Amino acid sequence: MKSFFNSLLLLLSATFAFNACPNPFKDLEIRVDTNVFKYTALVEVKSSAGLSLDNATVTLKGADADKIYNTEGKKIFKISGGLLLLALDPQVTPSEGAPVKFSIDITADDYLPTNIPVTIGVEETSSFLTATMINTKQLPQGVNLKTEAVSLGSGGTINSPVTLSSSAGGGVTETVSVSLPAGTQFKDAAGNIIAASSLSVSTLVANTSSNDVLSLFPGGNLALPEIKTNGGSTTAGTLLPAALTEISMNAGSTPVKNFNQPIEILLQLDPGYHNPKTNAVIQPGDELDVFSYSAEQGIWTYESSGTVILSSGKPALRVSTTHLTWFTAASLITACTNDYNVKFDASWLANGTTHPVTFKAFSAADQKQLTQGTITVTNGTEASISNLPSTAVNISFYDIQGNVLATQNLLNPCSVSTLQTVSLNASPVSNNPKVTMQLYVRCPGNTQKVTLLPTFYLYYKETGAPASSYKLLGTVTKGYISTTLLNTSTVYDFKAVWGSYIKYAGAKTVSADNTATVGDGPNELIGTRAGATNLEMLKEVCSENGY
Amino acid sequence: MKTSLLLVVHLLAGLGFAARAQVKQGPALSKTSLGIHAGSQGFGLNAARALSHTFSLRLSGSYAPYNFSRVRTWNGNDYDLRMKSEFSNLLLQAEYRPFNEAGESGFASKLAVTVGGAFFFQSEANAKGVPTNDYTLGDLIIDREEIGTINVKSEWKSVAPYAGLGLREIKLGRNLSLNADLGSHYLSAPKVSLTGDKLLSGNEANQEILENNLKNYRWLPVLQLGLSCHF
Numbered sequence: 213m214k215s216f217f218n219s220l221l222l223l224l225s226a227t228f229a230f231n232a233c234p235n236p237f238k239d240l241e242i243r244v245d246t247n248v249f250k251y252t253a254l255v256e257v258k259s260s261a262g263l264s265l266d267n268a269t270v271t272l273k274g275a276d277a278d279k280i281y282n283t284e285g286k287k288i289f290k291i292s293g294g295l296l297l298l299a300l301d302p303q304v305t306p307s308e309g310a311p312v313k314f315s316i317d318i319t320a321d322d323y324l325p326t327n328i329p330v331t332i333g334v335e336e337t338s339s340f341l342t343a344t345m346i347n348t349k350q351l352p353q354g355v356n357l358k359t360e361a362v363s364l365g366s367g368g369t370i371n372s373p374v375t376l377s378s379s380a381g382g383g384v385t386e387t388v389s390v391s392l393p394a395g396t397q398f399k400d401a402a403g404n405i406i407a408a409s410s411l412s413v414s415t416l417v418a419n420t421s422s423n424d425v426l427s428l429f430p431g432g433n434l435a436l437p438e439i440k441t442n443g444g445s446t447t448a449g450t451l452l453p454a455a456l457t458e459i460s461m462n463a464g465s466t467p468v469k470n471f472n473q474p475i476e477i478l479l480q481l482d483p484g485y486h487n488p489k490t491n492a493v494i495q496p497g498d499e500l501d502v503f504s505y506s507a508e509q510g511i512w513t514y515e516s517s518g519t520v521i522l523s524s525g526k527p528a529l530r531v532s533t534t535h536l537t538w539f540t541a542a543s544l545i546t547a548c549t550n551d552y553n554v555k556f557d558a559s560w561l562a563n564g565t566t567h568p569v570t571f572k573a574f575s576a577a578d579q580k581q582l583t584q585g586t587i588t589v590t591n592g593t594e595a596s597i598s599n600l601p602s603t604a605v606n607i608s609f610y611d612i613q614g615n616v617l618a619t620q621n622l623l624n625p626c627s628v629s630t631l632q633t634v635s636l637n638a639s640p641v642s643n644n645p646k647v648t649m650q651l652y653v654r655c656p657g658n659t660q661k662v663t664l665l666p667t668f669y670l671y672y673k674e675t676g677a678p679a680s681s682y683k684l685l686g687t688v689t690k691g692y693i694s695t696t697l698l699n700t701s702t703v704y705d706f707k708a709v710w711g712s713y714i715k716y717a718g719a720k721t722v723s724a725d726n727t728a729t730v731g732d733g734p735n736e737l738i739g740t741r742a743g744a745t746n747l748e749m750l751k752e753v754c755s756e757n758g759y
Numbered sequence: 760m761k762t763s764l765l766l767v768v769h770l771l772a773g774l775g776f777a778a779r780a781q782v783k784q785g786p787a788l789s790k791t792s793l794g795i796h797a798g799s800q801g802f803g804l805n806a807a808r809a810l811s812h813t814f815s816l817r818l819s820g821s822y823a824p825y826n827f828s829r830v831r832t833w834n835g836n837d838y839d840l841r842m843k844s845e846f847s848n849l850l851l852q853a854e855y856r857p858f859n860e861a862g863e864s865g866f867a868s869k870l871a872v873t874v875g876g877a878f879f880f881q882s883e884a885n886a887k888g889v890p891t892n893d894y895t896l897g898d899l900i901i902d903r904e905e906i907g908t909i910n911v912k913s914e915w916k917s918v919a920p921y922a923g924l925g926l927r928e929i930k931l932g933r934n935l936s937l938n939a940d941l942g943s944h945y946l947s948a949p950k951v952s953l954t955g956d957k958l959l960s961g962n963e964a965n966q967e968i969l970e971n972n973l974k975n976y977r978w979l980p981v982l983q984l985g986l987s988c989h990f
Contacts, residue, residue, distance in 0.1 A: 236972045240965050242833040242909055244894050245958040248901055285897025302901060690961060 247667050249283065249299035251306070251332050253339040254669065257291050257318060260355075260428075261347035262680040265320055266291050268345070272298075273508055274314035274329075279304045283711040291318075293707060293714035294682075295669065298330075306334045315510030322349045324416065324458065328432050329510030338687070340586060344427040346416070354419040355428065356384040362392070362411040368463055370396040370411075378415045386480035386526065388417050388457045398463040399470040408464030418456040420540075421482045423581040425456060430505040430538045431512060435573070435583035435599040439503070439544060440513040448547035450582050450601040451512060452488060452575070454500060455479040455529070455541040474532045479541045481520065481527040486578040488543050488603060496522050502531045505538040515539065545603050548626035551596035552607075557635045558617075560642040561591045565696050567639065568684070569609050569617065571597060576604035576621065589636070600625040611639035612683060612697060644696045647722050651691040668710035675703040675719050682707055698722050791990045794938065796821070798983020800846060805985060807854070812862045815854045817873070822847040830891060837891040838909065844884035846979070848944075850877040850921055871925040877944055879917045884949075886911040894958070907957025913973055916947035923981060934989045944979040 257265050270289040272280055279301045282288055289296065296316070306312045312332040319325045323345040332339060351357055358378040365371040370392045377389040390413060398406045418425055426434060435450045457479060461468035479502075485494040494500070502515040518529045518541075529541045561567055572584040582605065587595045597607070605625060609618045617636040622628060667689050671682040686693050688708070698704065706717045792807045801823025809815040828841040852875035858867035888909035894901040923942015930936050951973055953966040 234972055234975070236969065236976070237831065238972050239968050240833065240972075242836075242838065242888065242955075242959065242962050242965065244834075244836060244890075244906055245961050246896060248894075248896055248899070248958055281897065281899060285895075285899035287898060301899065302905070 246283075248285070248302045249281075250302055251300035251312070251337050251339075252283070253298045253300075253330055253332065253341060255296040255298065255316060255328060255330075255341045255343055256684075257294055257296055257326075258342065258344045258427075258680070259323070259347055260344055260352040261350040262678065263347065265294065265318075265323075265345055268318050268320035268323070270296060271317040271319075272314050273317060274510060276304075276312040277314040279312060280314055290712055292712045293671075293709050295709050297669075297709070297711060300332060306332050306336075308334055311336075313510075315507070316343070317507060318343060318345060320345060323347055325507070327430055327505070327507035327510055329436075329438075331437050340684075341432060342427070343432065346428055351382055352424075353383040354422050354424045355416065356380070356382040356418075357414060357416045359412060359414040362413060364409055364411050364463065368397055368405060368407045368409075368411075370394055376413050376415070378417050383422075384417050384419045386417060386419070386455060386482065387524075388415050388455070388459070388480065389478040390415060390459060391476040391478070393473065393475065395473065396475060397472040398461065398468040399472065400466050401469045403470065405472065406463035406466045406468065408466065410464065411468075412462045414460045416458040419482075420453040420456050421484055425453060426581055426584070429453070429456065429540075430507075431510065433583050434581075435547065435601065436512065437599055438511050440511060441544065442501070442514045442517070446511075447544075448599050450545045450547065450599070451503060451540060451542040452486075452545065452580065452582075453540045453542045454481040454485040454487075454494060454527075456538070457540075458538045459536050461536060468536060470536075471534050474534050477531040477533060477539065478523060479529045479531060479539065480523060481529060481541055483526055484578075485527070486575070486580075488545060488577065491577070494520060494527050496520050496527060498527075500529055500541050501544060502529065503540050503542055503544075504533070504535070505540075507537065512540070514544075545601040547599040548602055550626060550629055551598045552600050552622075552625045552628060553594065553596050553631045554634045555631050556587075556589045556591065556593045556595070557633050558589060558591045558638075560638040561589060561636075563646075564590060565646060565694070566590045566686075567641070567696070568612055568686075569636065570612075571607055571609050573597070573600060574606045574608070575601075576606050576623075579606070594631065602626045609634060609636060611641060613639070613641065615639055641697055641699075644699050645724050646694060646696050647698045647700070647724060648694045649688075649692070649722070651688065653691070668708050671707040671709070672698065672704050673707075675705050677705075700724070792936075792987040793990075794985045794987030796938070796940075796983050796985030798940070798981065799823075800848075800944075800979070800981045800983060805987075807987065812859050813856050815856075817850075817852040817854055817875075819850045819852070820848070821850065831888075836894065838888040839891050840886050840888050842884065842886045845881045846879060847881045848877040848879040848919075851875050852921065854925065854927065856927060869926045869929055871927045873921070873923050873925050873940070873942060875921045877919050877921050879915065879919065882915040882917065882919075882946065884913045888959075901958070905957060907955055907959035909953065909955045909959050909962060911969065912952045913949040913976075914951075915949050915977075919944040919946045919979070921945075921981070928987070928989075931986070936987050936989065938985040938987055940981055940983050940985070942981045944981065946977045946979055948974045949976060 259265050268291050280298050283297050283299050300312055314330055316328045326343050326345050328341055328343045346355055348357055360376050362374055373394050375389055375391045378387045380387060400406050418428060437448050438446050439449050441447055481494060487494045487498050490498060498520045499517060500520055501517050503512040504515045505512050516531060520527045520529055566588050568586050569589040570586045573582045575582055604623050607620045608616050611617055617639060618634050667687060670685045670688050672685045673681045685697055686695055700723055703719050703721055706720060708715045790809050794805045796803055796805055800821045803819055803821035805817055805819035807815050807817040823846045825844045828839055830837050831840050852873045854871045854873045856871045858870060890903040890906045893903045894906050921942060921944050923940055926939040928936040951966060951970040953963060953969055955962040
């Protein structure tokens with residue numbers, strides 16, 4: 213019996229020895245998600261010449277600029293792969309009636325400076341904006357630029373009156389003349405007279421009869437949330453431009469900001485301009501306003517009003533000013549105080565499939581495009597279109613390939629307060645299968661995959677198409693995206709943008725279910741362009757994140 | 760180990776039956792006792808019924824709440840891990856006292872081999888991880904309360920066998936005696952869940968790792984003392 217007890221004690225000892233289990237925390241990796249931001253703004257920065265703008269200088273201005281960071285939480289703003297990703301301090305939340313406002317200045321050699329105002333409202337967690345930079349060496353159709361030199365007298369003074377006129381060309385038929393009266397002196401940003409011997413005057417004129425004006429109109433849109441009116445108050449509204457020009461001067465090598473006395477600008481107007489005040493084509497004797505753009509505030513401000521005259525057989529408007537910037541001769545149509553609320557009926561987008569639907573609002577009077585935006589739509593999606601003008605508009609809805617899916621004609625969007633159903637015809641891409649992509653990341657030297665993946669933007673284009681044709685496929689959330697925008701029989705190039713990192717994967721076909729691991733192991737992706745650089749990038753990011 | 764445990768249980772059961780066949784007449788048998796106990800599985804009440812000098816049955820109810828916390832670091836961030844476990848069970852034991860065939864008074868007569876099964880009303884351990892410091896991302900400082908929490912829950916099935924040794928009826932008074940137990944429950948492999956919220960969501964991939972680490976956490980040791988009143 214005692215031997216039995218000895219055996220039993222031995223077994224019980226073994227029982228407790230087995231409780232020497234492995235450390236329960238072994239191999240656990242608890243990580244803080246670096247996607248700390250609740251509000252982001254993605255700015256697609258395009259070059260009119262299709263060139264890279266990654267060396268452009270980005271400066272944020274405005275009351276709330278100090279609340280904006282890059283996605284690494286730093287105050288370093290850089291365009292990567294044509295994209296600028298901005299994020300609002302996660303401890304700041306916009307509220308109803310108190311949105312976060314700032315503007316983005318982008319400058320680059322051989323480009324006209326661009327300023328984009330950004331307003332982040334309480335419900336705008338992801339804002340998508342577009343900025344088009346005009347290359348002065350390769351001007352796009354519909355933009356004309358002329359630079360002329362003028363000799364200055366002692367003290368940098370105009371001795372006798374000078375008039376400089378742009379010339380028609382490049383798809384622009386209207387001209388702009390700048391008259392500098394005798395005695396004019398030129399001031400720098402600090403208000404000091406510039407004592408130079410020569411003056412360089414650049415006059416950019418845009419064709420406002422084309423809808424292309426929308427892409428280069430300062431503020432990024434004709435329909436704007438804020439415009440300073442004649443009385444000094446601010447209103448949301450739409451500017452219908454009859455002329456658009458940007459005038460800049462350099463006295464010697466110093467940029468001119470102001471003058472010691474007013475100078476005169478003569479703006480030739482689009483002769484086919486539909487004047488909303490008279491509801492007819494513009495005529496001499498009509499009244500028209502002039503607005504100038506404040507890049508500092510990201511806002512158009514009323515400058516003056518004038519009577520339309522005839523100049524060289526074309527309607528024109530005289531403007532007197534003491535500063536230089538963008539000017540537009542335009543009619544201001546105030547915006548509706550109510551949003552235009554729509555609900556999409558799209559049975560082809562059932563089962564949770566989404567599609568980026570672009571809407572464009574046109575003036576019913578002359579079919580000029582007033583505004584546009586993109587809504588991520590699934591069947592039953594409700595959305596609001598804000599800042600529509602208080603005038604008759606036609607709204608068209610397009611798929612990603614530009615096919616019209618629906619059109620609505622509104623006599624006055626301000627009088628529509630109920631939810632409107634928009635029936636979207638099936639897009640040709642609806643025949644594509646639903647493609648799901650799951651991406652994993654394994655850091656070099658680690659056996660386990662990264663548990664917490666960042667959210668990044670994925671772009672695509674057909675292989676062989678120019679780099680400027682990349683389109684946004686969607687946001688890849690924690691490595692996952694599901695889409696019907698891709699065809700399983702087409703070869704695509706992909707571009708992934710994560711903060712300041714860009715990764716390309718070329719000549720890929722997709723299947724209904726795609727799983728890939730980014731890493732340096734067998735059968736893992738490391739990118740098809742500059743693979744060694746990508747590996748270094750991956751190592752750097754992994755190291756920064758403690759892997 | 761599972762095989763070893765079953766062997767022990769079978770062996771003890773077999774000895775139990777053998778012992779019953781050898782029961783002899785002895786001093787008066789104290790048939791019923793009620794008691795209290797406290798130890799590694801908490802505290803509780805028990806009642807025993809002697810079927811003979813060598814064989815008896817015991818029913819115990821125990822409750823064991825444990826709380827403790829410690830700071831642990833992952834990826835440069837400290838977390839205050841607040842752990843809490845609660846085990847409460849009803850245990851039915853068969854006790855065999857091989858050296859007490861005639862109600863002897865020596866120390867060996869107090870030794871008992873016990874086997875049984877427990878029904879756990881509660882058998883779970885929870886851990887809540889709360890960041891102890893603010894989180895820095897570039898120039899931004901994220902308040903630690905905005906980072907979120909990690910919650911871990913381990914649950915075992917409700918029925919578990921038990922085996923152990925005991926000392927019984929160490930006399931403290933006329934009807935009062937001291938009991939001692941040393942044994943273990945054998946639990947099922949725990950079911951583990953790991954969830955995070957706010958900026959700690961997305962850590963769920965750790966659940967599989969944790970479940971693997973805890974799969975051998977099946978032995979729940981029992982070391983306890985008790986007082987019994989005999990009737």
